[in-house]
Amino acid sequence: xxxxxxxxxxxxxxxxxxxxxxxxxxxxxxxxxxxxxxxxxxxxxxxxxxxxxxxxxxxxxxxxxxxxxxxxxxxxxxxxxxxxxxxxxxxxxxxxxxxxxxxxxxxxxxxxxxxxxxxxxxxxxxxxxxxxxxxxxxxxxxxxxxxxxxxxxxxxxxxxxxxxxxxxxxxxxxxxxxxxxxxxxxxxxxxxxxxxxxxxxxxxxxxxxxxxxxxxxxxxxxxxxxxxxxxxxxxxxxxxxxxxxxxxxxxxxxxxxxxxxxxxxxxxxxxxxxxxxxxxxxxxxxxxxxxxxxxxxxxxxxxxxxxxxxxxxxxxxxxxxxxxxxxxxxxxxxxxxxxxxxxxxxxxxxxxxxxxxxxxxxxxxxxxxxxxxxxxxxxxxxxxxxxx
Ligand code: ADP
Numbered sequence: 001x002x003x004x005x006x007x008x009x010x011x012x013x014x015x016x017x018x019x020x021x022x023x024x025x026x027x028x029x030x031x032x033x034x035x036x037x038x039x040x041x042x043x044x045x046x047x048x049x050x051x052x053x054x055x056x057x058x059x060x061x062x063x064x065x066x067x068x069x070x071x072x073x074x075x076x077x078x079x080x081x082x083x084x085x086x087x088x089x090x091x092x093x094x095x096x097x098x099x100x101x102x103x104x105x106x107x108x109x110x111x112x113x114x115x116x117x118x119x120x121x122x123x124x125x126x127x128x129x130x131x132x133x134x135x136x137x138x139x140x141x142x143x144x145x146x147x148x149x150x151x152x153x154x155x156x157x158x159x160x161x162x163x164x165x166x167x168x169x170x171x172x173x174x175x176x177x178x179x180x181x182x183x184x185x186x187x188x189x190x191x192x193x194x195x196x197x198x199x200x201x202x203x204x205x206x207x208x209x210x211x212x213x214x215x216x217x218x219x220x221x222x223x224x225x226x227x228x229x230x231x232x233x234x235x236x237x238x239x240x241x242x243x244x245x246x247x248x249x250x251x252x253x254x255x256x257x258x259x260x261x262x263x264x265x266x267x268x269x270x271x272x273x274x275x276x277x278x279x280x281x282x283x284x285x286x287x288x289x290x291x292x293x294x295x296x297x298x299x300x301x302x303x304x305x306x307x308x309x310x311x312x313x314x315x316x317x318x319x320x321x322x323x324x325x326x327x328x329x330x331x332x333x334x335x336x337x338x339x340x341x342x343x344x345x346x347x348x349x350x351x352x353x354x355x356x357x358x359x360x361x362x363x364x365x366x367x368x369x370x371x372x373x374x375x376x377x378x379x380x381x382x383x384x385x386x387x388x
Contacts, residue, residue, distance in 0.1 A: 008138065009053040011035040011127055014044050015088075016060040024056060024123075031124055033131070041066045045073035054084040054130040059101060062087075067104045074109060080141045082110045084130035090116045157330045157342070164213055164340055168206040175203060216344045220329060223351045230272040230355055234379060237307050238263035238300045240273065244280045245298065248288070256293035257313075263300045267307045268379040275352045276376070279360070282345040283311045283372050289339050290370070291315035307378040314369035323362055349374075 011028055013035055015021035021037035028035035034053070038044045041061055048055075062070065077083060087101065105111055110133065114126050179199065183191075222228045245252075245259060252259050287296045291313035299310040318326060322333035327350045332343040346360070353360050357377050364370035 005051060006034065008051040009034050009131065009134075010051075011054045011056055011131070012038050012044055012047055012052050014038045014041065014055070014057045014061045016058055020058070027120055027123065028056075028127060033124075033127055035127075041070060045069055048073040048076075048083070052083060053134050054086065054127060056086045056088065056127065058088045059090070062101055064100075064104075067101060071105055071109075074105070078141075080144055081137055082108075084133050085109065085111045086114050086126050086130055087111055088114050088116055088118075153330050161213070161217065161342055164342055165210065167340070168209045168213075172203065172206050172210075175199065175206075213342065216342055216348060219348050220344050223348065228351060228355065230275060232270045232272050235269055235271050235273055235276065236265065237267045237269065237276075237309060237376075238265045240277060241280055241298060241300055241309065244277055244284060248281070248284050251285075251288050252296070255288045255291065257288060257291055258295045260295060260297045262298070264302060267300055267302045269307050269376050270379055271356055271376060272352075276356075279349045279352055279374060280309065282349050283309075283374070286345065286372075287311055287313040287315070287370075289341065290334075294369070302378050305378050305380055307376045309374040309376075310371060312369065312371040317366040317368050317370055318362065318364040319366050323364060326362070327360070 011025075011033055013021045013025045013028070015024055015037070018037065018039055021039075025035040025037040035056075038047065044055065044057070074083060074085070085105075102111060110130075112126065112130070114123065219228065241263060242261070245261065284296075292315040294314035296314075297310075297312045299308075299312075301308050301310075316334075318333050322331075325331045326333050326343075327346045329347045330343045331347070332341060334341075349360050353374060353376070359375045360372065361375075362370055362372050
């Protein structure tokens, strides 16, 4: 739970005279409880607009009229809040009985009674119980805030995801309609092999985009449900990186990014080929999306028993406060509309690497570029161990 502010733990003390209130507040303070004496019921009601831990109030301070004011101040609390009120009662005959006071506040309020005369230890125990109850309420508040944030994130995700899915579907629909029109007209030029191949290429690109989006969503839910498993084999990292670079060559070219490779062929590991390929592809994809068409440097090397892949771009970069956040689910560090994405890629990368006992991190400067580093446990030959 986040640390509470000073006011959130403060006990507000209202007694018939200022002196009594001061004395009670002092007793609490001596025991390390944050307490403050309040001069009047109106001041108490004003203070209740700010956070408070509990209220300690003598029944003489309440009258039929001002009890309503106090009740209104209490009912203005947020839904999670039920401020503990300790009412110091006495057996003396009164015009306004304790029962009437309780009836005024109703059973929903958190009022407890402390009959005078009481021992200091009893007062302290009552106040501590009230503050503990308040802490539980703060916990509920935190949970509700987190829940609201998660729901907002989910709604944002659903809206981004539907937008992302709709774009390729709309393009596919248009392509199909166009082709149907051409075919109906019997225009033979649109059926030339070159034209057909180019149409199939664009369709394939849209279908690939759709299938990547859906795969990312499925992976994300596999991770949440602990169902992402690995199928490991011995892999040469440079070879795999080279293959993915080749697969991406058209995209690097379309973006205008020149790729510089520094690949050590000796770095191997026992990894899940499909999943590590997915990690590499994700980082390349981002280097293209956020790299502003500038050069991209890809390095594979080993450091001790670690295999290291670094992908460095010179693009838009990431602000310092977002460096960790971008690895979380649905988190993005760009305006929703500017560059498309679901905010799942780096989250999935981190989870895949965690499963491999590896890691991914980023160093970045806004408007200068980012450098993503993947660390994986390297395969070390047994003989190499023996000669060390
Ligand atoms: P997506 O790209 O779909 O939004 P990712 O999880 O792959 O999701 O990335 C999360 C966020 O990290 C991106 O939205 C972007 O803000 C930031 N990011 C990732 N890679 C880069 C990069 N190479 N340069 C700048 N920002 C990046």
